[in-house]
Amino acid sequence: MPKSLGQFVDMLKKAYPEELSVVSREIRPAQFEVTALLENLNTAKQFPAVLFNNTQNVHGKASGISILSNLFATRERCALALDMPVEDCKMPLSLEVARREQLPVEPEIINEQVPVQEVIITGEAIDVAQLPIVRHYEMDLGPVLTMACCMRDPDTGVYDISFVKNFYKNKPDYMGVSIHSPHLERIYRRYEELGRRAPIITILGHHPAFCLGINALTSFERDDYHTIGGFLGERVRLAPSITWGSDFLVPADAEIIIEGEILPGVREVVDPFGEVLRDYQPQCLRQAMQVTAITRRQKAIMQDIFTGHRDLWVFAGLPKEGSVYNTLQSKVGNIVAVHRPNSGASLSCYISIKKVKEGQGKLTGLIALMENWSFQVIVVVDDFVDVYDEEDVLWAILMMTNPKRDVEFLKNVGSTVFATEFSNNKVVIDATRPLDKPFPTKFNIPTEVLEAIRPDEWIDKYEEEK
Numbered sequence: 001m002p003k004s005l006g007q008f009v010d011m012l013k014k015a016y017p018e019e020l021s022v023v024s025r026e027i028r029p030a031q032f033e034v035t036a037l038l039e040n041l042n043t044a045k046q047f048p049a050v051l052f053n054n055t056q057n058v059h060g061k062a063s064g065i066s067i068l069s070n071l072f073a074t075r076e077r078c079a080l081a082l083d084m085p086v087e088d089c090k091m092p093l094s095l096e097v098a099r100r101e102q103l104p105v106e107p108e109i110i111n112e113q114v115p116v117q118e119v120i121i122t123g124e125a126i127d128v129a130q131l132p133i134v135r136h137y138e139m140d141l142g143p144v145l146t147m148a149c150c151m152r153d154p155d156t157g158v159y160d161i162s163f164v165k166n167f168y169k170n171k172p173d174y175m176g177v178s179i180h181s182p183h184l185e186r187i188y189r190r191y192e193e194l195g196r197r198a199p200i201i202t203i204l205g206h207h208p209a210f211c212l213g214i215n216a217l218t219s220f221e222r223d224d225y226h227t228i229g230g231f232l233g234e235r236v237r238l239a240p241s242i243t244w245g246s247d248f249l250v251p252a253d254a255e256i257i258i259e260g261e262i263l264p265g266v267r268e269v270v271d272p273f274g275e276v277l278r279d280y281q282p283q284c285l286r287q288a289m290q291v292t293a294i295t296r297r298q299k300a301i302m303q304d305i306f307t308g309h310r311d312l313w314v315f316a317g318l319p320k321e322g323s324v325y326n327t328l329q330s331k332v333g334n335i336v337a338v339h340r341p342n343s344g345a346s347l348s349c350y351i352s353i354k355k356v357k358e359g360q361g362k363l364t365g366l367i368a369l370m371e372n373w374s375f376q377v378i379v380v381v382d383d384f385v386d387v388y389d390e391e392d393v394l395w396a397i398l399m400m401t402n403p404k405r406d407v408e409f410l411k412n413v414g415s416t417v418f419a420t421e422f423s424n425n426k427v428v429i430d431a432t433r434p435l436d437k438p439f440p441t442k443f444n445i446p447t448e449v450l451e452a453i454r455p456d457e458w459i460d461k462y463e464e465e466k
Contacts, residue, residue, distance in 0.1 A: 002237055003207040004115070004253045005301050008081065009051060009068065016086075019077055021048040028056045029067060029134040029304075030143045038070055038306050047073040047310055051301070058129035058143055058168060065132055065256070065296070069304040071208055072315030081208035083233065090388050091337045097231075097322030101216045105229025107236040109249065114239040116254045121294040122242065127172040128258070128291060131204075134304045137274030141283070143168045144273055145258075146305040148203045148214050149177065150224070151187045152248055154194065158223040159249075160184055161214045163305070163316075166202050166258070166289070167270045173291040175260070176268035178284075182373065183220050188262050188287060197261035199248045200289060201241065205255030205303035207232065215316055217323035217372055225249075231319075242293040255303065256296040260289040276316070277345045277420065278308040313342040324349065324371050332364050339387040347422070348377040350387040358436045362408060365428035373414050376422045379429045384442055396431040400439075406430040 001007065012020040021041075027033045034052060041048065049071040057063040072078060075089035082096055121127075133143035145166040152159050162181030169176055177200070179185055191198035213231030214224065229236045238249035243259045250257050268288040272280035305312050317340030325338045328351065336352040349372075353364055365378040381387065381396040401407065408428040433439055 002253045003209065003232055003234065005068065005205045005207055005255055005303065006297075006299070008207055009049075009301065011080075012049065012077075016080065019048060019074075019080075021050045023050060023052045024054055026054045026056065026062075027052050028060070029132045030056070030058050030060075032135055032138070034067060034069060034134050034304070035136045035306065038309070038311075041070075042309055049073070049077060052132075055132035057132050063130065063132040066299075066301045067132055067134065067304055068205070068301050069134075070306050070309075070311045071303070072211075072312070072318075073306070073310040075314055075318065078208070078212065078314060078318055081212060082231070091339075093318065094321040094325060094338060097212070097216075097319055098325045099322075100213075100230045100233075101218065101227065101319070101322050101326060103230040104222070104226035105232070105235055107225045107229055107238045107249075109238050109240075109246075110252055111239065114252045115297050116250065116252055116257050117239065117242065117295045118298045119296045119300075120242055122292070126291055126294060128168060128175060128294070129172065131256070131294075132302060133168050136307060137280070139280055140273050141167055141269070141271060142170075145175075145202060145204065146307060147205065147303055148211065149179070149184065150201045150203060150250075151184055151198060153187050153220075154190055154196070156221065158221065159225050160187060160220070161203070161224040161228070163214065164202075165270065165273060167268070167273075169268065175258075175289045175291065176270040177262060177287040177289045178270045178273075179287055186220065191262065192264045195264055197263060197290075199241075199244055200260055200262055201248070201250055202258040202260075203251060203254050204257070205301055206251060206253065209233070210236070210251070211303075211315070212319050215319035217320055217327075225251075242295060250295075255300045256294070258291055259293040259295070260291040262287045262289055274308050276308060276312050277347070308345070310342055313340075313345060316340075316346055317342075320349075320372055324351070324368050327371050328364060328368060331367055332360065334360070335364075336383040337387045338368075341390060343390060344377065346374050347420070348379070349375055350393050351378065351380045352383050352385055352387050353380060353432065354383045355432045355435065358434065361430035361432035362406065362428060365430060366408070369410070369413075369426050369428060375426070376420070377427045377429070379431055381431045382433050384444075385431075393431070397429060400433050401429060401431045402434075 052067040076086040149164040160183040165178040167176035213228035237252040239252040266288040267285040275281040361380040410426040
C-alpha cells in the first residue's frame, strides 16, 4: 500500500495510542477552538497529535472532513514517520534525514484510481469555505490554510514545494497566497515576466515523511517530488491534475488538493497571522490565487500546522538539520551534530564539531549561516557539548567564548520576512575550546565506570511494609 496520512494515523492508533488524541465533539475551527485546545495541551506540557473528527466548515456547517494538527510536535513522531525507533529521535534521526536527502527517488505516474480525486469539485460548485479552515490567533486576518503549495518552473519543468499560507478572502474561488519561499518566488516572478497565470496547488495533507521531505534544503534545479521520494522510501505517486492534465502532476495519495492559478500583477492583502516566531507577521500585499478545482479523498483528513509552537519548530527544523549536516560535512568535515532548537523559533542553529585546528569553529558557523536564509544566530561548540541540551550549550558559550575574538556580527546579510530586532543581521558564536593557548579541560568520569554503574541496578528498591 502506498504511504498516506490515514495509514500513519491508523498506525499511531494501534501501536502508539499515547501519541494521538482524538476529539469526537463538534468543534468550530474558524472560531479558534482547534488552537485553543492545542494551547491548553501545550501549557500542560502535553504534545500529542490531535485528530478532530467532527468539524464545522467556515459557514458553520458540518464539513465531513477531519482535521489533524500538532503531528510534528515531537521528534519521536518524526522518527516513526521515517520508520525509525522512537529512541533514535535525536542525532540518529538527523543523520537519517541527511542520508535520505541524498537519495532522490523518481516518481511514478498513475492515471486511474487516484485517491485524492475520489471527490472532484469544479466550476460554480467550488467553495473554499466548505473546508474546515482554522483561524489560529485572535488578531489573524481570518481563517488560514497552513500547508504546502507546489509550483512548476516554466523553463525547466521541475516542481518545487514549500509551506505557504493561503488566506480565505470571503470569496468561494479566490484566496490570498503568502509566498516567501525563495524558490516559489523565483517561479511566480518568471510567470509574471511571461505575462502568464502561474499554476499552483495547495496540498492539504499527506504522509508525514512526504511533508518532512518538503523542508529539505535542496537546490532549485532538483525536483522536490524526487527528494520527497527519498524521504518516503518509495516512489511518489503522481496523477494528472484536473485543471491542466499531464502538464501539471499532483500527488495522488494526498488528502485534499486545491488547484488554482496565481494572477499576474494582482496583489491581495494578507496577514496579520500568528507566525513561527510567536508573534504576528505584519500585514502586507502578496499574490492572489484563482481556484479552479478542489479534489479530495472521500474520507479526507485535512492537515493543519500549529504555528509558533513545537508542531512547526520541530517540523521545519529537523529536515534542515540534515541538510546543514550534509553541507558542512562536505565543506569542513569533523561535524558531530546539528540541531535547530525550539527556543530559537527557526532562527538559531547549534553545531558541534571535533575541532582539530583554531578558527575551524567560526568557519563552520559562517558556512552554516549561508545555508538557510532564516538562520540569524549560529553557535558552534565542541564534540563534548550536547547540542540537544541548551544548558550545556549555554555553559560552553559562557566558559569558552571570548567576545572580542569569537563573536562575529554580520550586517545587512540577505533579507528576511521576520519582524525581529535582528532584521537582516547575523551572528556567529564560536564557543569551542581554544587550541592556541592553555585552557582548562572539562571534567569527566571514565566511560567504562559510567556504563558499569547503572542506577536502576544499584539503587535499593523499597517495598511498602504490609
